[in-house]
Amino acid sequence: MNPNHVGIIMDGNGRWATERGLERFEGHKRGLETLKSTVDLALKHNIPHISFFVFSTENFFRPAKEVNFLMDLLKQAFFSYIDECVSRGIKIKVVGNLSLLEDDIQRLCKTAEEKTKYCNNLKAYFAVAYGGRREIVDAVNKILASQVKSVSEESFRQYLYCPEMPDIDLLIRTGKEKRISNYFLWQIQYSEIFFSEKYWPDFDEDELVNAINFFKTRERRFGRVMDNFANVKN
Ligand code: FPP
Numbered sequence: 001m002n003p004n005h006v007g008i009i010m011d012g013n014g015r016w017a018t019e020r021g022l023e024r025f026e027g028h029k030r031g032l033e034t035l036k037s038t039v040d041l042a043l044k045h046n047i048p049h050i051s052f053f054v055f056s057t058e059n060f061f062r063p064a065k066e067v068n069f070l071m072d073l074l075k076q077a078f079f080s081y082i083d084e085c086v087s088r089g090i091k092i093k094v095v096g097n098l099s100l101l102e103d104d105i106q107r108l109c110k111t112a113e114e115k116t117k118y119c120n121n122l123k124a125y126f127a128v129a130y131g132g133r134r135e136i137v138d139a140v141n142k143i144l145a146s147q148v149k150s151v152s153e154e155s156f157r158q159y160l161y162c163p164e165m166p167d168i169d170l171l172i173r174t175g176k177e178k179r180i181s182n183y184f185l186w187q188i189q190y191s192e193i194f195f196s197e198k199y200w201p202d203f204d205e206d207e208l209v210n211a212i213n214f215f216k217t218r219e220r221r222f223g224r225v226m227d228n229f230a231n232v233k234n
Helices: 013-018 022-043 064-088 105-114 132-144 151-157 205-217 226-231
Strands: 003-008 049-056 090-095 124-132 171-172 192-195
Touching: 013 022, 022 049, 022 064, 022 124, 022 205, 049 064, 064 090, 064 105, 064 124, 124 132, 151 192, 171 205, 192 205
Parallel strands: 003 049, 003 171, 049 124, 090 124, 171 192
Antiparallel strands: none
16 A cells, blocks of 8 residues: 655765765755655555655754755745645645744745645645754643643644644655654654665655655554454554
């Protein structure tokens, strides 16, 4: 079975550029093109949900020049890409603590969501100003500020940034490192994880197919044994 939700940690832009004698920014620019082509591939390969780690809460601590460049790239992407998303039925959600972003970027995020809200061919989630621990702490604080006295795992989900986003079935991390880097900690509970040796700008259809084929070989038991596997909710 195809994964319902593929999450991608897009790592290696900087090294891709440095190894070519280019500025790190060139890697991010190329990375944006790879992101767009991967959205196309998700449509082609019938993946209903795809998420991308665009900018973490930790990324704010990079040099200001790089932070500003990434924010400008994000703005450009929203300006130039949204109409295409509308025409191709791609629904956008920007997931993160958006209050950490400048006002104009917050507005662009909202506009992107608003313009694409009736799109139905693919749901694309962009994690921006996102940290997994921060999301959980923000959820706890929302609960503390409410009248709610206790929560279940299911009702807790309502306090996450994007409750309707399903758990991640297949998590892909490019760029040779093998770590989670604070990506959707709640939603990766039983993700299968594919570590790619490719830098993000080099990620392509062959590597996506490798990841999907890896996913298809996995026997997902969700901590159970095969005997009561039929009771497992996916
Ligand atoms: C990690 O590579 C990548 C990022 C921190 C940014 C991800 C951004 C993009 C793929 C493109 C921008 C997309 C939008 C929508 C703005 P790294 O810089 O950590 O690479 P390194 O580990 O080789 O240094």
